[in-house]
Amino acid sequence: MASADSDTRPGEPEAIPQAVKIIIAGGFGVGKTTMVASVSEITPLSTEEVMTEAGYGIDDTEGVEEKTTTTVALDFGRITVSPDVVLYLFGTPGQNRFWFMWDELAEGALGAVVLADTRRLETCFHAVDFFERRGVPFAVAVNRFEGATDYETEEVRKALDVAPEVPILLADARDRGSCRDVLVALVTHVIRGRSPALSG
Amino acid sequence: MSHEGRRAAARHERGIADGAPVDQAGPDRTEERFLRPFAVAAGDPGGPASGGDLAPLDLLTLVVAARTPGRNEWLRPECGTILRHALRARTVVELSAEVNLPVGQVRAMVARMIADGSLQRCGPSRPLARKDILHAVLVGLRSL
Numbered sequence: 001m002a003s004a005d006s007d008t009r010p011g012e013p014e015a016i017p018q019a020v021k022i023i024i025a026g027g028f029g030v031g032k033t034t035m036v037a038s039v040s041e042i043t044p045l046s047t048e049e050v051m052t053e054a055g056y057g058i059d060d061t062e063g064v065e066e067k068t069t070t071t072v073a074l075d076f077g078r079i080t081v082s083p084d085v086v087l088y089l090f091g092t093p094g095q096n097r098f099w100f101m102w103d104e105l106a107e108g109a110l111g112a113v114v115l116a117d118t119r120r121l122e123t124c125f126h127a128v129d130f131f132e133r134r135g136v137p138f139a140v141a142v143n144r145f146e147g148a149t150d151y152e153t154e155e156v157r158k159a160l161d162v163a164p165e166v167p168i169l170l171a172d173a174r175d176r177g178s179c180r181d182v183l184v185a186l187v188t189h190v191i192r193g194r195s196p197a198l199s200g
Numbered sequence: 201m202s203h204e205g206r207r208a209a210a211r212h213e214r215g216i217a218d219g220a221p222v223d224q225a226g227p228d229r230t231e232e233r234f235l236r237p238f239a240v241a242a243g244d245p246g247g248p249a250s251g252g253d254l255a256p257l258d259l260l261t262l263v264v265a266a267r268t269p270g271r272n273e274w275l276r277p278e279c280g281t282i283l284r285h286a287l288r289a290r291t292v293v294e295l296s297a298e299v300n301l302p303v304g305q306v307r308a309m310v311a312r313m314i315a316d317g318s319l320q321r322c323g324p325s326r327p328l329a330r331k332d333i334l335h336a337v338l339v340g341l342r343s344l
Contacts, residue, residue, distance in 0.1 A: 014288060014325075015325045015326075016262060016289045016323070016324050018324040018326075018327070018328055018333060019260040019262060019291055020260075020333055020337065021259075021260060045294065045297035045298075046297060047293060047296040047297040047302070047306075048302050049302050049304055050304060074303065079340065079341070079344070080340070081336055081337050081339070081340020081341060082336040082339065084324065084325075084326050084328060084336060085328070085333055085337060085340070087341075088260060088291070088293070090259075104258075104259065105259070107258070108258070110334065110337065180341055180342075180344040183341045184341050187337050187338045187341060188338065191331075191334050194330075194331070194334070
């Protein structure tokens with residue numbers, strides 16, 4: 001049973017980092033998983049949560065009017081930002097009926113990135129509203145899809161009706177540098193929000 | 201083609217025919233699929249073991265093995281797998297991905313294993329203030 005970990009015995013002291021998280025949210029198929037993969041130092045891991053419920057009209061339960069069991073995938077990546085801190089990036093499940101998982105994801109998060117697609121901006125309204133109501137600081141990243149009209153960030157701000165201090169960036173979820181810039185903008189925004197006297 | 205595959209394909213075609221909303225398709229892998237029922241005889245999601253007296257287990261709660269997998273583990277292979285993966289501190293969500301079981305299930309098993317002394321919760325070696333964490337994250341991200 002050789003493994004990379006086999007040289008470590010249980011109980012042996014080791015440096016245990018602080019684990020923190022940032023949420024990548026947005027509508028279905030907007031590029032959340034792509035963004036996680038672009039900046040993660042590991043191949044994004046995937047786990048799932050099982051949901052058992054009585055089908056309530058959304059699920060196709062034709063002929064099987066009983067409980068249905070569905071799974072919702074949860075993708076996450078990891079960045080070791082320092083010897084003491086490891087950052088986890090969680091992509092939120094895109095379908096609206098998986099909101100119950102968002103609460104746990106948002107709990108204790110440093111902040112969130114809301115990925116927006118200008119061809120269907122309304123798909124990120126829920127995410128914006130969710131983080132605003134809970135006071136989770138967020139930044140908006142407009143993922144530039146081919147064929148989409150390029151909008152100015154201020155046009156997007158107006159359409160989303162978010163506060164002037166919320167960072168809005170044009171981004172490419174496939175590009176590591178672009179995703180890094182979005183995350184840096186978010187964390188800078190979080191730090192400013194915590195110490196208003198020091199900003200400016 | 202597997203039964204599951206056929207059902208998935210049928211579901212997909214039906215979705216298109218019905219003009220299903222966009223969130224029925226796309227690259228995200230949240231599409232429904234059928235699960236083969238399985239039994240894991242450890243942990244009680246509704247029982248007192250779900251966190252014990254301590255704070256409930258978060259996705260990022262760190263745990264580490266407090267003992268090596270023993271001979272009795274053949275009865276509970278998932279516990280043995282968790283112990284092997286937790287030789288170094290691991291988060292609950294990482295364990296879930298590594299042992300390939302749903303988060304809720306792993307959370308329940310981990311809670312039970314903490315209660316019986318197989319696993320230990322662990323905090324960071326150098327607890328940092330929120331301000332210092334944010335600073336470390338900012339510096340780390342900039343150097344990506």
